[in-house]
Amino acid sequence: MLLKSCDILTTILQSVFFVWICNNISSKENKLSKFKAIVLVLIIFIISTIFTYSDISGSYISLVMVIFTLLSIILFYRKSILDGLLGFGLANLIIVLSSYFVFSFYQSVIVELKLKVSTELQMLLFVFIPAWSIYFLFYKLRKYFFNAIFALKNLRPSLIFVLILNYTLVLLDILRLTLHTVDIELMFRYAVYFITLVIFIFSIIYFARINDSSKEVELLNAALNNKIIELKKLKHDYGSEISSLYGLYQLGKIDRIGQLLKSIVDSYQSLDTGININVQATPLVASVLHSAVSKGIDVIAFDSADYENLSITDNDLLKVLSNIIKNSIDALADTVNPTIKFKSYNNYNGVLITILNNGPEIPKKIMHKIFETGFSTKNNMSEDRGFGLNIVSNIINQCNGKISVESNAQWTQFTIELPYKIS
Structure with a gap:
């Protein structure tokens, strides 16, 4: 009875896990209402319960169950199937990994110890509680996982690519089940699965x-x-x-x-001799980038962020972007085929913006000075230069954001993180 209760509780947690992750990484217009979210949780729970307690056995029953779960998620997130696929992939990855390592440890270590406690208590202490602890740990570290998914979304992967990604995750789960039926040393089994997973993640990137x-x-x-x-x-x-x-x-x-x-x-x-590529650019961003296009600079903009509810005002955001773009235009004065790339997207904490130009490298010895008042790499005899980036730094600090800069011989990139308002 104890094991069945724990198993049902785990199934409920996993069902909530799928929907919660999908909703957190979804775009604003694709998030489910509370009612729809509860309905989807119930559907996933029913699917899991039916296949878990059916008479069908074998690793392929897991594949069929996962496919039904995936189809249900796609149905509810059909406005942007990509959100549903990525959310399913992350949730399934966490569940598969936690199941693999918890059960491997239990079967290969705890069972061999032959503890003088009941099997039910062993399963509770060394299988269910560790699995629940992993889910809780994910919740505490959700910012890092969600930001990784947001970064992947910013790379604009195709639906086919993400579908292949999820299919591969399912195959890895079948590999996990297959490895459990083979007499392999625990550490070697861990190594095989871990190396496969690492190769897979790097291939995705x-x-x-x-x-x-x-x-x-x-x-x-x-x-x-x-x-x-x-x-x-x-x-x-x-x-x-x-x-x-x-x-x-x-x-x-x-x-x-x-x-x-x-x-x-x-x-x-x-x-305008410059090439201007704007994908979903907001009027504010488009107006700032137009100054670069009008000077013959090629501009590529993927502006997919939602700037509502940020801790920065529209006026201050305009100042920040205008000063960085102006700085980039100055840096590109003597560059052949000058180019500025603007990218933005929402992450878990707010908005992340990158502005890249192919101008000359900023020397390492002055990198730490570029946000100081009055500092400029140009001739500053009139003392009217060197204030733009300092203004940018001050505004971003006031709204508890972050700004950083990287530079090499090929490009210079400013990265801006703007948080949401604290409610």
């Missing part, structure tokens, strides 16, 4: 980054094609204008020639 870079290249190619079309139109327009100039010259209308030349010069000067 590697292919997600490749996927992210390929999407950037795809967007750049599309933007270049648009520029080519724009240039063809300009060529046609200039041809017509030159013909008009020649016609006015033949008619001797010198005043009209001057007016037409002025309009041609004005239109040329207002032409």
Whole structure:
């Protein structure tokens, strides 16, 4: 009776675990209401109970149960299936790992000790309580796990990629069940599973980054094609204008020639030569980045953050972004093919923003000085430089945020963390 009660409690915890994780990493418009969340918990609990206590045995019953659970989550998170898939993957990973290490330890160590206590008490002390403790530990460290998922979401993985990721996690679980049926030393079994998991995680990161870079290249190619079309139109327009100039010259209308030349010069000067790729850019971010585009700098922006309920005002956020972009524009003055990349996304604590440029490296010896008042790498004889980044630092400190900078020969990146308001 004790074991069955503990097993039911564990099933309830795992069902809540799936929904709780999915809801925490979901975008604002995809979060479930309390009612829908409770319904999904009940559905997952029923699925788990049916397959756990069915007469069917073997490792494949676990696969079928997981597939039904996954389909239920996808159904409820159909507005953004990616959120459901990633949430399922993280929850399943924690459950699989905790089950594997707890049961391996119990079967290979505790059983061999032949303790003079009942099997039920042994299971409670060395299986269920440790498993519940792992779930509680995850809850305490949830910020780090959720931020890792948010970072993966920011790499914009495809649905197929994440589906393969989840399928591989399920296969790892089947591997866990298979290893339990083979007579292998405990430490070797741990090593095999751990190495497989590490390789798998690094593969996820590697292919997600490749996927992210390929999407950037795809967007750049599309933007270049648009520029080519724009240039063809300009060529046609200039041809017509030159013909008009020649016609006015033949008619001797010198005043009209001057007016037409002025309009041609004005239109040329207002032409943006930079490539501008904005994905979901908010008006505030788009307005800040336009200053870079107007100076012929290529801008790639993936602005997926929700800036509501932050501890920083819109006006201060505008000051922060404007000063960093202005600093980047100055740094790119002598750079061939100058580029600024802007990325933002919500993490567990607030919003994370990265602003990267391909300008010259900031020397290590002055890196710690760049946020000081009046410090500038440019000529500062008039003493009107060196305040922008100091203003940025002060504003971010006032809202309990963080700012850091990394620089090498290829790029310089500012990373900004802005927390939510404390309610």
